[in-house]
Amino acid sequence: MIRGSCLCGSVGWEIHGPVGNMSHCHCSICRKAHGAPFATYLSTDMDSYRLVTGEGTIRRYESSPGFSRSFCATCGSVVPMRVGEGRIAIPAGCLDDDPGIRPSMHIFAASKAPWHPITDNLPRHNAYSAESTLSEVAPPAGGSAAPGILHGSCLCGGVAFEINEPFKVVHNCHCGRCRKARAAAHTTNGFISIDGIRFLKGEDLLLSYKVPEAKTYTPTFCRVCGAGMPRLRQETGNAIIPLGSLDGDPGRGAEDHIFAGSKAPWYDITGNLPQFDEMPPAV
Numbered sequence: 001m002i003r004g005s006c007l008c009g010s011v012g013w014e015i016h017g018p019v020g021n022m023s024h025c026h027c028s029i030c031r032k033a034h035g036a037p038f039a040t041y042l043s044t045d046m047d048s049y050r051l052v053t054g055e056g057t058i059r060r061y062e063s064s065p066g067f068s069r070s071f072c073a074t075c076g077s078v079v080p081m082r083v084g085e086g087r088i089a090i091p092a093g094c095l096d097d098d099p100g101i102r103p104s105m106h107i108f109a110a111s112k113a114p115w116h117p118i119t120d121n122l123p124r125h126n127a128y129s130a131e132s133t134l135s136e137v138a139p140p141a142g143g144s145a146a147p148g149i150l151h152g153s154c155l156c157g158g159v160a161f162e163i164n165e166p167f168k169v170v171h172n173c174h175c176g177r178c179r180k181a182r183a184a185a186h187t188t189n190g191f192i193s194i195d196g197i198r199f200l201k202g203e204d205l206l207l208s209y210k211v212p213e214a215k216t217y218t219p220t221f222c223r224v225c226g227a228g229m230p231r232l233r234q235e236t237g238n239a240i241i242p243l244g245s246l247d248g249d250p251g252r253g254a255e256d257h258i259f260a261g262s263k264a265p266w267y268d269i270t271g272n273l274p275q276f277d278e279m280p281p282a283v
Protein backbone atom coordinates (compact mmCIF):
# COMPACT_ATOMS: atom_id res chain seq x y z
CA MET A 1 0.00 0.00 0.00
CA ILE A 2 1.19 3.52 -0.82
CA ARG A 3 -0.27 6.33 1.25
CA GLY A 4 -0.40 10.05 0.57
CA SER A 5 -1.80 13.16 2.23
CA CYS A 6 -1.87 16.93 1.94
CA LEU A 7 0.15 19.23 4.19
CA CYS A 8 -2.67 19.77 6.71
CA GLY A 9 -3.75 16.11 6.69
CA SER A 10 -7.38 16.85 5.73
CA VAL A 11 -7.04 14.93 2.47
CA GLY A 12 -5.60 11.43 2.62
CA TRP A 13 -5.53 8.52 0.18
CA GLU A 14 -4.27 5.00 -0.38
CA ILE A 15 -3.11 3.17 -3.48
CA HIS A 16 -3.59 -0.61 -3.43
CA GLY A 17 -2.56 -1.52 -6.98
CA PRO A 18 0.29 -1.01 -9.40
CA VAL A 19 1.54 2.51 -10.13
CA GLY A 20 3.27 3.72 -13.28
CA ASN A 21 4.02 6.60 -15.64
CA MET A 22 6.18 8.48 -13.15
CA SER A 23 7.53 11.60 -14.80
CA HIS A 24 8.61 15.17 -14.14
CA CYS A 25 6.31 17.66 -15.87
CA HIS A 26 7.67 21.10 -16.79
CA CYS A 27 4.51 22.44 -18.44
CA SER A 28 3.54 25.96 -17.49
CA ILE A 29 0.24 24.82 -15.96
CA CYS A 30 1.96 22.41 -13.57
CA ARG A 31 4.57 24.99 -12.66
CA LYS A 32 1.87 27.53 -11.76
CA ALA A 33 -0.49 25.06 -10.08
CA HIS A 34 2.33 23.83 -7.83
CA GLY A 35 4.29 27.07 -7.53
CA ALA A 36 7.31 24.83 -8.09
CA PRO A 37 10.06 24.45 -10.72
CA PHE A 38 8.32 21.29 -12.02
CA ALA A 39 5.76 18.74 -10.86
CA THR A 40 6.23 14.98 -10.56
CA TYR A 41 3.27 12.67 -11.13
CA LEU A 42 2.64 8.99 -11.20
CA SER A 43 -0.64 7.34 -12.03
CA THR A 44 -2.78 4.39 -11.10
CA ASP A 45 -6.16 2.89 -11.97
CA MET A 46 -9.22 4.36 -10.24
CA ASP A 47 -9.90 0.83 -8.96
CA SER A 48 -6.56 0.86 -7.11
CA TYR A 49 -7.15 4.26 -5.54
CA ARG A 50 -9.12 5.05 -2.41
CA LEU A 51 -9.72 8.49 -0.96
CA VAL A 52 -9.61 7.85 2.79
CA THR A 53 -10.57 11.30 3.99
CA GLY A 54 -11.21 14.83 2.79
CA GLU A 55 -13.71 14.67 -0.10
CA GLY A 56 -15.41 17.79 1.29
CA THR A 57 -12.11 19.65 1.51
CA ILE A 58 -11.03 19.10 -2.10
CA ARG A 59 -11.51 22.06 -4.42
CA ARG A 60 -11.26 21.78 -8.18
CA TYR A 61 -10.15 24.34 -10.72
CA GLU A 62 -10.76 23.72 -14.43
CA SER A 63 -7.34 24.56 -15.88
CA SER A 64 -8.32 23.47 -19.39
CA PRO A 65 -11.71 22.44 -20.85
CA GLY A 66 -12.80 19.19 -19.23
CA PHE A 67 -9.68 18.91 -17.06
CA SER A 68 -9.68 19.99 -13.44
CA ARG A 69 -6.83 20.44 -11.04
CA SER A 70 -7.60 19.36 -7.47
CA PHE A 71 -6.19 20.92 -4.33
CA CYS A 72 -6.86 21.02 -0.60
CA ALA A 73 -8.96 24.09 0.23
CA THR A 74 -7.36 24.31 3.67
CA CYS A 75 -3.62 24.07 2.93
CA GLY A 76 -3.35 24.40 -0.87
CA SER A 77 -1.56 21.10 -1.53
CA VAL A 78 -2.25 19.68 -4.97
CA VAL A 79 -4.03 16.33 -4.47
CA PRO A 80 -4.81 13.42 -6.84
CA MET A 81 -7.03 14.13 -9.82
CA ARG A 82 -8.84 12.13 -12.48
CA VAL A 83 -7.14 12.19 -15.86
CA GLY A 84 -9.56 10.11 -17.92
CA GLU A 85 -9.50 6.49 -19.11
CA GLY A 86 -10.11 5.40 -15.53
CA ARG A 87 -6.74 6.70 -14.39
CA ILE A 88 -5.87 9.05 -11.58
CA ALA A 89 -2.74 11.23 -11.43
CA ILE A 90 -0.96 11.35 -8.07
CA PRO A 91 1.35 14.26 -7.20
CA ALA A 92 4.45 12.50 -5.87
CA GLY A 93 5.33 15.34 -3.51
CA CYS A 94 2.41 14.38 -1.26
CA LEU A 95 3.30 10.70 -0.91
CA ASP A 96 3.96 9.45 2.61
CA ASP A 97 5.42 6.14 1.38
CA ASP A 98 8.08 5.32 -1.19
CA PRO A 99 6.14 4.44 -4.36
CA GLY A 100 8.85 1.93 -5.30
CA ILE A 101 9.14 3.30 -8.83
CA ARG A 102 11.26 6.24 -10.00
CA PRO A 103 10.69 9.03 -12.54
CA SER A 104 11.52 7.77 -16.02
CA MET A 105 11.42 10.98 -18.06
CA HIS A 106 10.86 14.71 -18.27
CA ILE A 107 7.76 15.82 -20.17
CA PHE A 108 7.14 19.27 -21.64
CA ALA A 109 10.85 19.88 -21.21
CA ALA A 110 10.69 22.65 -23.83
CA SER A 111 8.32 24.56 -21.52
CA LYS A 112 10.65 24.40 -18.55
CA ALA A 113 11.28 27.42 -16.35
CA PRO A 114 14.17 29.52 -17.71
CA TRP A 115 15.68 29.66 -14.22
CA HIS A 116 15.62 25.89 -13.65
CA PRO A 117 18.27 23.75 -15.38
CA ILE A 118 17.55 20.05 -15.93
CA THR A 119 20.73 18.31 -14.73
CA ASP A 120 19.92 14.60 -14.79
CA ASN A 121 20.17 12.14 -17.68
CA LEU A 122 16.52 11.10 -17.95
CA PRO A 123 14.98 11.29 -21.43
CA ARG A 124 13.40 14.65 -22.24
CA HIS A 125 10.20 14.92 -24.25
CA ASN A 126 8.83 18.20 -25.51
CA ALA A 127 5.21 17.07 -25.19
CA TYR A 128 3.51 14.05 -23.67
CA SER A 129 5.11 10.77 -24.16
CA ALA A 130 2.89 8.07 -25.62
CA GLU A 131 2.30 6.69 -22.14
CA SER A 132 1.47 9.99 -20.49
CA THR A 133 -2.11 10.67 -19.47
CA LEU A 134 -2.06 14.25 -18.26
CA SER A 135 -3.58 16.88 -20.52
CA GLU A 136 -2.09 20.24 -21.36
CA VAL A 137 -3.31 23.60 -22.58
CA ALA A 138 -1.59 26.68 -23.95
CA PRO A 139 0.55 28.50 -21.39
CA PRO A 140 -0.89 31.62 -19.80
CA ALA A 141 0.23 34.88 -21.38
CA GLY A 142 3.54 35.97 -19.92
CA GLY A 143 3.75 39.42 -18.37
CA SER A 144 5.83 42.06 -20.06
CA ALA A 145 7.15 44.53 -17.56
CA ALA A 146 9.43 47.51 -17.27
CA PRO A 147 13.12 46.68 -16.81
CA GLY A 148 13.86 45.65 -13.25
CA ILE A 149 10.26 44.66 -12.60
CA LEU A 150 9.16 41.03 -12.59
CA HIS A 151 5.53 40.02 -12.85
CA GLY A 152 3.95 37.02 -11.23
CA SER A 153 0.44 35.56 -11.11
CA CYS A 154 -1.56 32.53 -10.09
CA LEU A 155 -2.93 29.90 -12.47
CA CYS A 156 -6.44 31.41 -12.69
CA GLY A 157 -5.08 34.94 -13.10
CA GLY A 158 -7.06 36.26 -10.14
CA VAL A 159 -3.90 37.21 -8.25
CA ALA A 160 -1.14 39.29 -9.83
CA PHE A 161 1.90 40.93 -8.31
CA GLU A 162 5.13 42.62 -9.24
CA ILE A 163 8.60 42.48 -7.76
CA ASN A 164 10.98 45.38 -8.08
CA GLU A 165 13.94 44.06 -6.13
CA PRO A 166 16.50 41.34 -6.91
CA PHE A 167 16.34 38.17 -4.80
CA LYS A 168 18.64 38.22 -1.78
CA VAL A 169 18.79 34.45 -1.86
CA VAL A 170 17.07 31.59 -3.73
CA HIS A 171 16.93 28.09 -2.22
CA ASN A 172 15.74 24.74 -3.51
CA CYS A 173 14.13 23.35 -0.36
CA HIS A 174 13.63 19.60 0.07
CA CYS A 175 12.07 19.66 3.56
CA GLY A 176 9.00 17.52 4.10
CA ARG A 177 6.76 20.54 4.60
CA CYS A 178 7.81 22.22 1.36
CA ARG A 179 7.37 18.98 -0.56
CA LYS A 180 3.82 18.62 0.74
CA ALA A 181 2.91 22.29 0.50
CA ARG A 182 3.77 22.34 -3.20
CA ALA A 183 3.18 18.63 -3.86
CA ALA A 184 6.54 18.56 -5.65
CA ALA A 185 10.07 17.17 -5.33
CA HIS A 186 11.20 20.48 -3.90
CA THR A 187 10.31 24.16 -3.83
CA THR A 188 12.37 26.95 -5.31
CA ASN A 189 11.75 30.05 -3.22
CA GLY A 190 13.32 33.49 -3.50
CA PHE A 191 13.57 35.99 -0.66
CA ILE A 192 13.17 39.76 -0.98
CA SER A 193 12.24 42.53 1.42
CA ILE A 194 8.56 43.07 2.06
CA ASP A 195 8.79 46.46 0.33
CA GLY A 196 10.00 44.77 -2.85
CA ILE A 197 6.61 43.25 -3.74
CA ARG A 198 3.33 44.89 -4.68
CA PHE A 199 0.06 43.09 -5.34
CA LEU A 200 -1.68 44.38 -8.46
CA LYS A 201 -4.89 42.45 -7.82
CA GLY A 202 -6.43 39.58 -5.91
CA GLU A 203 -4.76 39.97 -2.53
CA ASP A 204 -8.15 39.08 -1.04
CA LEU A 205 -7.97 35.70 -2.81
CA LEU A 206 -4.87 34.66 -0.87
CA LEU A 207 -5.23 32.00 1.80
CA SER A 208 -2.50 30.94 4.20
CA TYR A 209 -2.17 27.76 6.19
CA LYS A 210 -0.02 27.83 9.31
CA VAL A 211 1.36 24.43 10.25
CA PRO A 212 0.27 24.18 13.92
CA GLU A 213 3.49 22.64 15.24
CA ALA A 214 5.73 24.96 13.19
CA LYS A 215 7.01 28.28 14.45
CA THR A 216 6.31 30.23 11.29
CA TYR A 217 5.77 27.82 8.38
CA THR A 218 2.74 29.26 6.57
CA PRO A 219 2.43 28.51 2.84
CA THR A 220 0.11 30.80 0.89
CA PHE A 221 -2.03 29.97 -2.13
CA CYS A 222 -4.84 31.28 -4.33
CA ARG A 223 -8.19 30.08 -2.98
CA VAL A 224 -9.63 29.76 -6.51
CA CYS A 225 -6.89 27.75 -8.28
CA GLY A 226 -4.61 26.59 -5.45
CA ALA A 227 -1.46 28.07 -7.02
CA GLY A 228 1.46 28.72 -4.67
CA MET A 229 1.72 32.44 -3.99
CA PRO A 230 4.11 34.87 -2.28
CA ARG A 231 3.98 35.05 1.45
CA LEU A 232 4.68 38.28 3.31
CA ARG A 233 6.33 37.80 6.68
CA GLN A 234 5.62 40.95 8.63
CA GLU A 235 7.58 39.61 11.60
CA THR A 236 10.85 39.42 9.64
CA GLY A 237 10.18 42.03 6.96
CA ASN A 238 10.77 39.41 4.26
CA ALA A 239 8.65 38.18 1.39
CA ILE A 240 9.01 34.58 0.18
CA ILE A 241 8.32 34.15 -3.53
CA PRO A 242 7.74 30.72 -5.11
CA LEU A 243 9.62 31.11 -8.38
CA GLY A 244 7.00 28.91 -10.03
CA SER A 245 4.55 31.82 -9.74
CA LEU A 246 6.70 34.18 -11.84
CA ASP A 247 5.70 35.13 -15.39
CA GLY A 248 9.10 36.59 -16.25
CA ASP A 249 12.66 35.40 -15.86
CA PRO A 250 14.53 36.61 -12.77
CA GLY A 251 17.77 35.77 -14.58
CA ARG A 252 18.86 33.41 -11.85
CA GLY A 253 17.70 30.26 -10.12
CA ALA A 254 18.52 28.59 -6.84
CA GLU A 255 22.04 28.81 -5.45
CA ASP A 256 21.83 25.65 -3.32
CA HIS A 257 19.75 22.73 -2.08
CA ILE A 258 18.65 23.04 1.54
CA PHE A 259 17.23 20.30 3.76
CA ALA A 260 18.70 17.85 1.26
CA GLY A 261 18.82 15.38 4.16
CA SER A 262 15.00 15.29 4.01
CA LYS A 263 14.70 14.83 0.25
CA ALA A 264 12.11 12.53 -1.31
CA PRO A 265 13.33 8.91 -1.67
CA TRP A 266 12.25 8.94 -5.34
CA TYR A 267 14.24 12.05 -6.22
CA ASP A 268 17.98 12.23 -6.91
CA ILE A 269 19.64 15.61 -6.57
CA THR A 270 21.95 16.13 -9.57
CA GLY A 271 23.98 19.09 -10.80
CA ASN A 272 26.69 21.11 -9.10
CA LEU A 273 24.83 23.27 -6.58
CA PRO A 274 25.95 22.95 -2.96
CA GLN A 275 23.81 20.67 -0.82
CA PHE A 276 23.08 21.18 2.86
CA ASP A 277 21.40 18.58 5.06
CA GLU A 278 19.47 21.37 6.73
CA MET A 279 20.10 25.12 6.52
CA PRO A 280 23.43 26.40 5.13
CA PRO A 281 25.78 27.70 7.82
CA ALA A 282 25.20 31.37 8.55
CA VAL A 283 27.69 33.70 6.89
Ligand SMILES: [Zn+2]
Binds near residue numbers: 006008010073074076
Ligand atom coordinates in the same frame (compact mmCIF):
# COMPACT_ATOMS: atom_id res chain seq x y z
ZN1 LIG B 1 -4.68 20.11 3.32
Ligand SMILES: [Zn+2]
Binds near residue numbers: 025028
Ligand atom coordinates in the same frame (compact mmCIF):
# COMPACT_ATOMS: atom_id res chain seq x y z
ZN1 LIG C 1 2.20 19.45 -16.50
Ligand SMILES: [Zn+2]
Binds near residue numbers: 155157226227
Ligand atom coordinates in the same frame (compact mmCIF):
# COMPACT_ATOMS: atom_id res chain seq x y z
ZN1 LIG D 1 -5.73 31.78 -8.80
